[in-house]
Amino acid sequence: MALPDPRTAPPRPDLMFLVRRSRPRPAAPTAPPEPISFERPGRHHVAPAAPTVEVRASEPRNQPSSSLDLDGPSVPPPAPAGPPSTSLDLDAPTSPPPSVPSSSLDLDLGGTPAPPPVTATVRTVRPAFEDVRVRGGERVYLSWARPTVTLTRLQSGIGTLSFEAACSAEVGDLRLGAAYEFSDHFASTVQRTDGNRFAPPHSKRPVIVGDRDQFEKITVDLRQSRNLRRLAVYAFSGNRTPLEWGGTLIAHVLGGGRIEVPLDVLSGGQVAVLMSLYNIDGEFVLRAEMQTLNGDVREAARAYGYDTISWVDDRTPVS
Amino acid sequence: MKRGANVALTREVPNLRTLVLGVQWDAGGEAVLADNLVMAALLCDRSSHILSDKHFVFFNQLGSPELSVQQLEQALGNDQEQVEVHLADVPTEVERIVAILYINEGSLQRRTLGQLRRCVVRVLNADGNAELVQSEDLATGLTGELAIALGEVYRHTDGWRFKVLGAAYKSVEALFGDYGLTV
Numbered sequence: 001m002a003l004p005d006p007r008t009a010p011p012r013p014d015l016m017f018l019v020r021r022s023r024p025r026p027a028a029p030t031a032p033p034e035p036i037s038f039e040r041p042g043r044h045h046v047a048p049a050a051p052t053v054e055v056r057a058s059e060p061r062n063q064p065s066s067s068l069d070l071d072g073p074s075v076p077p078p079a080p081a082g083p084p085s086t087s088l089d090l091d092a093p094t095s096p097p098p099s100v101p102s103s104s105l106d107l108d109l110g111g112t113p114a115p116p117p118v119t120a121t122v123r124t125v126r127p128a129f130e131d132v133r134v135r136g137g138e139r140v141y142l143s144w145a146r147p148t149v150t151l152t153r154l155q156s157g158i159g160t161l162s163f164e165a166a167c168s169a170e171v172g173d174l175r176l177g178a179a180y181e182f183s184d185h186f187a188s189t190v191q192r193t194d195g196n197r198f199a200p201p202h203s204k205r206p207v208i209v210g211d212r213d214q215f216e217k218i219t220v221d222l223r224q225s226r227n228l229r230r231l232a233v234y235a236f237s238g239n240r241t242p243l244e245w246g247g248t249l250i251a252h253v254l255g256g257g258r259i260e261v262p263l264d265v266l267s268g269g270q271v272a273v274l275m276s277l278y279n280i281d282g283e284f285v286l287r288a289e290m291q292t293l294n295g296d297v298r299e300a301a302r303a304y305g306y307d308t309i310s311w312v313d314d315r316t317p318v319s
Numbered sequence: 320m321k322r323g324a325n326v327a328l329t330r331e332v333p334n335l336r337t338l339v340l341g342v343q344w345d346a347g348g349e350a351v352l353a354d355n356l357v358m359a360a361l362l363c364d365r366s367s368h369i370l371s372d373k374h375f376v377f378f379n380q381l382g383s384p385e386l387s388v389q390q391l392e393q394a395l396g397n398d399q400e401q402v403e404v405h406l407a408d409v410p411t412e413v414e415r416i417v418a419i420l421y422i423n424e425g426s427l428q429r430r431t432l433g434q435l436r437r438c439v440v441r442v443l444n445a446d447g448n449a450e451l452v453q454s455e456d457l458a459t460g461l462t463g464e465l466a467i468a469l470g471e472v473y474r475h476t477d478g479w480r481f482k483v484l485g486a487a488y489k490s491v492e493a494l495f496g497d498y499g500l501t502v
Contacts (some may be wrong), residue, residue, distance in 0.1 A: 136502050154372050154502050157379030158357075158491065160425045205354055209427065221425030223355050225379060255492075255502040282379045 136255025141262075142275075142288035149286050155254045156284040161220040163233045163275065164213075167247030167263070173238035174247070176216035179301040179309070180208055181229045187308050188317045189301060192216065193238055201319035222254075225284070231277040232289070232304045235263070236297055236315065237270060249274045251286060261288045269293050271300045320454050322485035328442065328451065329406070329478030337405050337445035338479075340418045341398035342469060344458070345437040352430040355423045358400035360388055361498050363415040363471075368499035370412060375500065376402060385410050396448065403445060404472060406479055415473040417484070417498065421466035421491040432487065433462040440469040442481050454483040461487055466494040 131150035134140045140149050151161075165176045177191030180199055190199040191210045198206035207224045208231070211217045218233055237243050245266035251259040266272050269292025278285045293300050296314035301307075310318040320326065329335050340360065346353035362374035362383050369375060373384050381390050387408035395401055404416055418440055422430055432438075438461075441453040454470060461467070464487040472481050488494040495502070 152372055152502065153380040154375055157377065158502075159423060205351075205426070219425075221423075222379075223357065223423035223425050257502075 134253060134257040134259055136257050139258045139260060141260050142286075144288075144290075147288045149259050150280075151253060151284040151286065153282045155257070156279070156282060157222050157225050159222055159254045160252075161222055161254075161284070162252045163218040164250045164252065165216045165235060165247060165263070165274075166250055167215065170244060171246045171263075172241060172243040174216065174235050174243055175238040176218055177210060177234055177236065177297060178208060178218045179232045179234065179297075179304065179306040181231075181306065182207070182227050183229050184227075185229075185308070187306050188319070189297060189306075189309065190218065191297070191315075194315050195297075195317065196319050225279065226282070228277075228279055230279065232273050232301070232306065233275045233277075234271055234273045234297065234300045236272075236300075240270075242270065245272070245292075251275065259286060261290065266290060266292050271296055273300050273304055276304065320452055320483045322455070322457070322483050325480050325482035326452050327475065327477055327480050328472070332444060332451065334446075335444055335451075335479075336407060337403060338451070338472065339395070339401050339403050339443040339445050339448070340416070340470070340472065341396065341401045341441050341443055342418065342420060343398050343437070343439045343441070344420070344435055346434065347436045349430060349434050351426055351428045352422070352434050355426050355430065356399070357421055357423050358390075358402070359419050359421070360390065360402040361415075361417040361419060361500070362388065362413045363417055363498060364412060365414040367415055367417070367497075372500060372502060374413075383413075385413075387413075388416060396443075398441075401443075415471050417471040418469045419466060419494060420469055421494065424465070424491075431462070432458070432464045432467055435461060438467070438469075440483065442470075442472070452481060454485070457483075457485045464488055466491040468494065468497075 132140065132146060132148060133152065134149055134155075142149065155161075163176065163178070165174055167174050175191060175193055177189055177195065178199075179187070179189045181187040182200075186200065188196065188199060188201065190196055190208045192212055193210075195210070196202075197210045199208035200206065205221075205224075207221055207227055209219045209221075211219055216235075220228065220231070233249070235243070235249075246264045249261040249263060253259065261275060263272075263274070272292040273289045276287045276289050278287075289304075291303075293303055298309075298311050298314045301309055312318055328338065342358050344353075344356060346356070357377055359375060359377035360383075361369045362376070363369050373380070376383055376388050376390050378390065382388065385408060387405050387410070389403045390400065402416075402418060409416070420432075420438065422432065435458040437456050438458040439454050439456060442451045443449065444451055457467065457469060466488040468484040468486040468488075470481060470483045470485075472479055474480075486497075488497070
């Protein structure tokens with residue numbers, strides 16, 4: 001059966017993003033924490049000595065060789081990958097600086113020696129915003145001063161991402177839930193009690209699950225991460241008695257990395273939005289919100305822009 | 320081609336400019352297994368260590384930083400997934416392009432590669448989509464593994480070669496560790 005030509009495949013709008021990611025990183029990075037190294041167990045199937053076999057000659061061998069023959073080491077190396085010099089390069093010029101004419105604001109009264117020569121300095125151009133990252137096995141604490149962390153595309157696309165509320169019984173009947181919006185703009189909430197446990201509701205292959213092990217937990221299936229546009233994790237009182245805010249919200253990422261947010265800084269309110277997630281071109285950006293509100297789940301969802309959800313009551317969406 | 324066998328691609332097909340690594344699998348009636356299988360390509364150095372986590376090409380990262388490897392979202396032909404490699408654009412530091420398959424453990428129901436009925440990796444010439452080589456059924460012998468290195472395209476003194484690997488791992492983390500990938 002003739003296969004379709006891959007050159008006629010649909011356009012690739014994501015490639016612009018990948019071009020952006022290929023920009024050279026800022027020089028002289030600070031020493032990063034040592035990432036965990038996975039064990040290197042032996043492979044289960046030991047490859048035998050490699051016999052050379054003949055290719056199934058589906059291409060005519062006597063086809064005239066083109067100028068783009070890629071065989072062997074004659075492949076020309078690609079262009080150097082070094083970053084080009086930018087217009088902001090302030091390296092010292094090789095020639096002495098030109099003499100500066102006296103300006104109208106020159107208050108020099110004369111007779112004094114010439115000012116010392118201007119020394120050109122190299123100015124490091126820093127991006128307006130630098131992502132905070134979490135490496136495998138590392139803990140990142142989010143705070144008011146540093147509220148966001150950006151997961152890599154691997155951390156946003158492999159395994160699961162879970163949010164866990166590690167709280168003692170002294171806090172009260174703390175329950176965890178999440179408002180979400182999918183890429184098709186469907187929005188609702190997921191929580192283990194008083195609502196839908198699965199997202200989408202009643203799905204056999206849920207993207208998000210409201211669960212509980214030792215603590216209340218929200219789990220995202222990252223195989224379906226591209227279906228998720230945004231998420232807001234909230235906490236509320238299951239028995240509607242006020243909570244004594246305490247404990248820690250922990251986000252578990254691939255490789256054992258943890259993102260932690262203290263909950264004891266909260267006060268008042270019947271519900272609190274703890275953390276938001278935005279899918280930015282395949283990278284999950286997590287932000288500590290730490291916002292308590294009066295009302296219930298419905299008010300928390302509306303306050304964070306999930307205003308297309310229809311409600312049965314103040315904590316149960318229409319499914 | 321059996322596990323460990325290799326073939327000199329550009330020596331046998333001198334006008335090969337763009338190749339396609341395709342993977343076909345049969346999960347039978349296991350919808351959960353089929354839904355959670357992921358193919359990826361690892362761009363590695365001579366010692367089979369991935370250059371960086373940005374050189375891991377999969378559904379959430381569709382191109383390498385150099386754009387020389389592109390994973391096609393729309394699977395072509397009978398392949399479930401494919402990776403297209405423009406050989407002339409592969410940077411010199413990339414010595415090996417390894418095709419892997421793993422099960423994403425995000426589902427409530429656990430599945431293993433041992434439940435695959437069939438798994439084959441093949442190489443196509445993108446110009447005309449002619450199949451150049453195809454591996455043996457790599458599902459044979461799999462039991463409780465969750466990841467497998469299927470095959471690799473690599474540089475050799477006589478050009479680009481392809482080798483069937485068929486190396487299976489108990490976890491995707493174990494495979495990552497073998498290729499030096501930290502996350």
